Amino acid sequence: MTDHSHPEPSLQAAFLRHTATLAPAQRVPGDDDSAVYRTLLESTKAIPWKIDWATMAFSYIGPQIEALLGWAPSTWITVNDWAERMHPDDREAVVNFCVAQSKAGTDHEADYRALTRDGGYVWLRDVVHVVRNDKGDVEALIGFMFDISERKRTEEKLAQLQRELEHLSFHDSLTGAGNRRKFDDVIERAWSAAIESGGALSLIMVDIDFFKSYNDYYGHLQGDECLKQVARVLAQAAGPDYFLGRFGGEEFVLVLPGADADAAIKIAERCRALIADEAIAHIRSPHQQRVTASFGVGTIAPTSRADRTAFINLVDAQLYHAKENGRNRIAAVDRAGMQGEGFKAHSR
Template sequence: MNRLENNNIALGADFLRHEMTPAASAAAGVEGYMEHDAAVYRTLLESTKAIPWKIDWATMEFAYIGPQIEALLGWAPSSWKTVQDWAARMHPEDREKVVEFCVAQSQAGTDHEADYRALTSRGEYVWLRDVVHVVRDARGDVESLVGFMFDISERKKTEEKLAALQRELEALSFKDSLTGVGNRRAFDASLEREWSAALRHAAPLSLVMVDIDFFKSYNDYYGHVQGDECLRRVAGVLSSAVRPGDFVGRFGGEEFVLLLPNTGADAARQVAERCRNRIAAEEIAHERSPFRQTVTASFGVGTTIPAGAADPVAFVNLVDTQLYHAKDNGRDCIAAVNRVG
C-alpha cells in the first residue's frame, strides 16, 4: 500500500469518526467546532480520487459513499443502499471469491484489501481496489466497516502487459531461435513432465532421436546460411509428422528429438519411418551425400514404461546409443530398443 493510500485511510477514519459519531455530551461550542472540522474533512475527502465509504455492520447498509463514485462508475451515491448493490455491480467472475473473502475477513475483525472489476452504468468494467478498516465498539464487536475504493485500472493494464511480456519471454526461452521448435531446455522440462505422467499411469513413453546425415559436409559445401535453412526445413518436416501434444525439439547442432507420450514401440517406429520418408521426399540437395545426393537422417528409437527408480537420463542415453547404431549401420536408417522400467 502506498503512502497516499495510508494517509487517505487515516484521514478517512478521522472524517468518519467526526461525521458519523455524535458527541452527545459535548458543549455547544465543541459541537460547532466538530461540525466545522467534519465539513473540512468531507471537502478534502471528496476532492480526492479515492472514494470513501462506510457500511453499518448490523444492517449491511451504506451509511456513506463519496460522490466520486458517480464520476467513476456512473452510479449515483443514492443508489448504493446495501452491500447487495456492491456485490451486484461486481464482475460475475470476481463476485463469489471477493464477497466470501471480505465477509470472512470482516467477521474476523481483520483489515483487508480486495481487487475486483466493478460494473459501470455504461456496461463496462473498471478495476477497483477496496481498502477496508474494521471498526469495533467498546465490547470489541464489529460495528462498521470504513474504507476507500481506488481506481486501479491503469495499474492493472500495466500488470497485464508485463505478464504478457513475461509469458512471451518465457516462451522464447523454451524455443530454438533458428528452427522455431523447442530447445534443449524445453526438452528437459517436457521429459520430466511426461516421465512423471507415464510413471503415474504406467503408460508407455517413446523417444526418437534424429541426426542429419553428413551435415558437416553439407555446411562445408553449401555454407552456413544454407545449412541453417536445411535445419529449418528438417524441423518443419519433423513437426508435421507428429501428433498435437508430441514434443519436437532441437537437441543440439544437427540433432533433433521427438518425445511421444502414450506411444508404444510399434507406433514410435512408425513415426520415425514417417519422418525418414518425409525428409527424403523433401529432396533437399546434398551433393556431398552418398545417398542420392539428397539430405537424409538417421534415427534412434526407444520405448519404455517407467517404473520404480528408473532414470530418464539413462533412457535418453540408451536411445542415443541406438542413434549411433543407426549411423554405424550405414545411416539413413532406424535402430530401436524397447525397455520396461
Template sequence: MADDRMTSQDSGVYKTLLESTKAIPWRIDWKTMCFTYIGPQIEKLLGWSVESWQTVNEWAERMHPEDQQSVVDFCVAQSKAGVDHEADYRALTKDGHYVWIRDVVHVVRDQQGEVEALIGFMFDITERKETEQKLLDLQKELEELSFKDGLTGVPNRRMLDKVFEEEWMTARRHQQPLSLLVMDIDFFKQYNDCYGHIQGDDCLKQVAQALSSAATRSRDFFARFGGEEFVMLLPETDASAAIKIAERCQQLMMKLQISHQDSEVSQLLTISIGLGTIVPSPKDEIVDFVEQVDQALYRAKECGRNRVKTA
C-alpha cells in the same frame, strides 16, 4: 457554543478533504448493510449516482461475475471476524465497462466490541493492473523464448529436459510405455560446406517444421536437441507405434526434396534415427535410456545412414 462551532467547521473541512481526493470514501452500517455515506467521486469513476448506492447489494451486483463470489465471501468473513482487509475486483461502470477497484476496509466496533460499521476507501487501480498484466505477459513471453530454439522456433534442449522429466515420472507412475526418437541429419557438415551456412540454417528450419508435423497428439513432443539433431518424445507409445512414426519422419524428409549433392547416401537430404521404448521402473534413469537410444542412432549411421535402428 465555540466548541460546537469548531466541531462543525472541522467536520466540513474533513468532508471537503475527503471529497477532493481521488480515493472514494464510504461507510456501511453493519446492522442494516446500507450505505450511510459514499463520496461523490464515485459517479465520475463509475457513472452510478451517489443516490443509487443504497445497500451492499448494489456493491455486489456491480462487480464482475468472475470476482463476485470470492470477493463478497472474503469481505464478509473478514468483517465478521473484525479484521481490516483489502480486496481487488472489477467494478461495472454504468456504460457497461469494467474498472479495477481496490477496497481498503476498516472495521469499526462499538464499546461492547461488536461490529458497528465498515468504513473504507475505493481506489481506481486500473492503470496499475494493466501494467501488472503487461509485465506478466512480458514475463510469459520471455519464459517461452527461453524454452524455444532461436533458429528453428521449435522447443529447445532446456524445454526437452523439463518435459522429459514430467513424462518419465508419469510413465513410471502409471507403468505406461514411453518412446524416444533421436534424429540426425545425414552429412550435414558436408551440406554446410557445399551450400553455405545461411542455406544450412534455412535447411534446419525446413527440417524442424517438417519433422514436428509428425507429432500429431497433444502430448507428443518435438525439440531441437542441438546442432543437426532433433528428438521426439512419445508418451503412451509402444515400440511398434514408434517405428511407424519414425518411418513417417523419413517420408516427410523425402517430401521436402532438399538437394544434397555431397551426401554419400542420396542426392536428397536424409536423416538417421535411433529409437527406444521403455516402461520406466524406479531403478531406471533417463540418462541411461537416452544413451541407449543414442547408441541406436550410432548404429544407424554405422549401417549406412538414412535408416531407423532400435535400442
C-alpha cells in the same frame, strides 16, 4: 507433450486481512458533514464510502465514483450494487472474503475488477475498516476505493516478461522447440511417471542427413530456414501430446510418454515421410537431392533399477547406426536389445 509453461495466466483478484485496525471507530466518513471535511474527502482520488451493516445499504459514497466508473452515487443503493458491478470471475471469491472478514470484525482489503457503465473494467483496491459499537458488534463498514489499474498493467507487463524469459530459458530461439535444458526436465519427469505407472516410454532421436554439406552449399541463413522447417514437420508428425526438443546442432529428440515400440516406429515413419513430402532441395544429397533425416528409436518400461542416461545413449547409438547404414532410415532397439549386451554396454 505440448509445452504449456508459457501461458499464460491473467491477473486475479487478491485479498489481504489486516492484523490491526485501520482507524478509530469514533470518526467515520459521513458522520461529519462539515464543508471542510467533505471537501477533503471528495478532493482525493480515493473514493470514500460507508455501508450500514444492519441494512447493507450505502449511506455514503464519494462523487468521484461517477468519474471513474460512470455510475452516479445515487445508483449505489446496497451491497448488491457493489457485487453486481464486479467482474464475474472475481465476484464470488471477493464477496465471500469481504463478508467473512466483516463478520469477524477484521479490517481487510481486496483487489478486483469493477464494471464501468460503458462495459469496461477498472482494477480497484477496496480498503475496508469495520466499525463496531460499544458491545463489539459490527455497526458499519467504511472504506476507500483506489484505482490501481496502472499498477495492474505494470504487474501484467512484468508477468509477461517473466513468462517470456522462462520460455526463452527452456526453448531454442531458432526453431521454437524445447532446448536441451527443457529436454532434461521432460525426460526426467516422464521417466519417473513411467516408473510409477509401469507404462512405456519411447524416445526418437533425429538427425538431418548431410546437413554440413547443406550449410556449405546453401549458406547458414538457408540452413537456419531448413532447421525451422524440419522442426515444424517433426512437431506436426508428433502431435500435441509429445515433446519435441532440439538436442543440438541438426539433431532433434522426441519424448513419447505412454507410446509403445510399435507406436514409436509409426511416429518415426510419419516424420520421415513428412520430411520427404516437404521436398527441401539438397543438391549434395544422394537421396533424390532432397533433405532427408535418420532416426534412432527406443522404447522402455523403466524400473527403479534402470539407467535413464544409458537408455538415451542406446537410442543415440541407434541413430548412429542408421547414419552408418546409408542414412534416410530408421534404426530401432529391438525388445531383446533392451536386456542384451548393447544396453549393458551403454549402462557402464
